[in-house]
Amino acid sequence: MTSFSLPPLTLATSAPGDADVLVVGLAESAGTAVLVGVPDSVEARVADQFGRPLLEVARELGAASKPGTAVALPGVAGSRLVTVGLGEIDVTPEQVRRAAGNGVRAAAALAGDRPLRVAVSLDAVEPEVVKGAAEGALLGSYSFVKVSGTQPKPAIASITVVSNSGRTEARDAVDAARTVAEAVCLARDWVNTPANVLYPETFAEAARTAAKGTRIDVEVLDDKALEKGGFGGILAVGGGSSRAPRLVRFSYAPRGAKAHLALVGKGITFDTGGLNLKPADGMYTMKSDMAGAAAVLAATRAIARLGLKVRVTAYASMAENMPSGTAYRPSDVLTMYGGTTVENVNSDAEGRLVMADALVRAGEDSPDLIIDVATLTGACVVALGERVAGLMASDDTAADAVLDAAESAGEAFWQLPIPDGTRTKLESKVADLRSGGNRAGGALTAAAFLHSFVPDDVPWAHLDVAGPAFNDEGPYDYVPTGGTGMAVRTLVALAQSLQS
Template sequence: MTAFSLPALTLATSCPRDADVVVFGVAESSGTPVLVGVPDELDQRTAKQFGQPLLAVARGLGADAKPGSTTVLPGADGSRLIAVGLGEADVTPEQVRRAAGNGVRAAAGLNAERPLRVAICLDAVEPEVVKGAAEGALLGAYSFVKVSGREPKEAIASVTVVSSSGKPEARRAIETARTVAAAVCLARDWVNTPANVLYPETFADAARAAVKGTKIEVEVLDEKALERGGYGGLLAVGGGSSHGPRLVRFDYAPRGAKAHLALVGKGITFDTGGLNLKTSDGMYTMKSDMAGAAAVLAATRTIAQLGLKVRVTSYAAMAENMPSGTAYRPSD
């Protein structure tokens, strides 16, 4: 099972000159488009090259403040600029997060000959905005590494979040974003993996491996343990498959925790409907019927890695629901 690797992530107080792509914002202030996060030097270079300010160039090529919009512009020295819509000028961390993701996805879509170095210039000053920019950018770089013998092509080599704040809080925000994004990408990888590769046994093994080195206690119950424990429902759902069910329990119990959170995730690695067989259209996406378990397990790892003072006990019920002579019947 091949996992997606996050691009390198750094924080800088100025836009790096060697960036292949610079992502900047377009917002709306009193009905007028304004640039967000554009370094003066970049604006000056654009004016020198094209004979007009960056805002005029961007507007001329269709850039606007509409959230979700992206416009690719030519930059100096063969680089690319990507304008992303931010909506109203008083932007929130979530708007920045989404815009950064849109910008990096647009950069990945350029199909460059080599992995790109991307700078995120979205006027990130406050730690929550820095975190949003970093997290969005890393998630925007995600692509599923398909199960094949070919080496995956890396689109984004690195992400630099530009922030005028050199405070320790900003650097901590970067590290938090990296941890959260890694967990989200892990969950995405599990959801995207075909069911002939990710089934209860391999899912449980992957879950255990994902938290190696953390302070999470892991327990995995196989078929025999499930029978002894009286887990009839899970055994019934997985009874028609050649791949036996599993129950995975994560327990994170930090010293000083004052709250106890319980999470439960559905981990049906493929749901045919059993003897009540689904139609082909209804069955096609059923490899993702384990997304709840993926989210719960990845979230628990994130909480542990961030060292949050809350106890978390998570359960992921894993089974493959298949039709066969051993499948449970509607009247059982």
């Protein structure tokens, strides 16, 4: 199993003289384009070389302040310039994060046989903006390492974030950015790994390896332990595969922690739909159906490495949903962990079953807040598109905590309701619950099902990341094609907020 390695990242008060590519900004101020982060020496060299100001040259070549724009300029004294659109001059950390990602991706496209040294100069001063620039640059440098006998050379040799802030907070922000970016890229790697390489057993071992060197205790329940414990949902979903399911538990309990956060992630390493078989086109990207588990495990690793003073217990329910003579059937009645019986409606609604077991188990840990993350429903993609995740919660306080964290992290979530009466769709004549209702409001019904397995006195939020967890189109901003690492940054920001 291969993995991407982030390039070295440093903070400097001026652009290094040996940088191969300098990324600068173009912003809009009162209707006028303004260059951002360009050293006076570069302005002078451009004027000497082209006989015109840099702004004029850049705009002639297509540079613009529009976010998402990245234009490479001709060489200036042996180095290249890349201008990126920042939008309005009064930038947010997310604007800078996106611009830095665009700039580094554009720089990577210039690489030949030799990896390039890249400097990102966007006038970042405040710690959160510096962190945004560093995160965007690192995330923009990501590319999945192919499963191949020959390994390609990296396009980026190093990244320097330029800031005239010499404060300790700026250096700390860069260090934190690297830790968070490494977690996001770890989740991306897991999501991108083919399902014949990453399946429940190997995913669990990869999680165990990722926790080494941290203060995370790891417990892995195999199929025998799951059967002994009565985890009927995970066992049913994984029963059709020759690859047995797993339940991974991460526990991080630092001294001084006053809050306890529980995380639950869907880890379907491949989803055929089971006996309710998916069409071929809908199955191709289903190696990504474990993105929720990847997010909660990677986020917990980052929380531990940052030394945040919050207790975190994470559960990753891992199974492969396959059709066979041992596969579970529509109309089967399953006994979940904790004793609730469920009438299975559709074997392609498997995620909520493995999540239900883990939610009950998480509730036994008496956390202050439970968050689950899952690529759960196509209905959420229909409702919100492919770049916005759904959020459903037990109460507005829990929802607001997640939304605030998401805004801080730069990830897009939109709150959806669980209307009164939704639970009636889950009434069964043969069991305690049905696993689903009709097609109307499918994402809401799925959330109502999950909420049934959360203790009444514990706040809970459900993050349906089915749309933005995997990008099967071209890269944009700091988001690559393939796994995106969606929700990792939000979970880390949420843990940070719970420290106080």
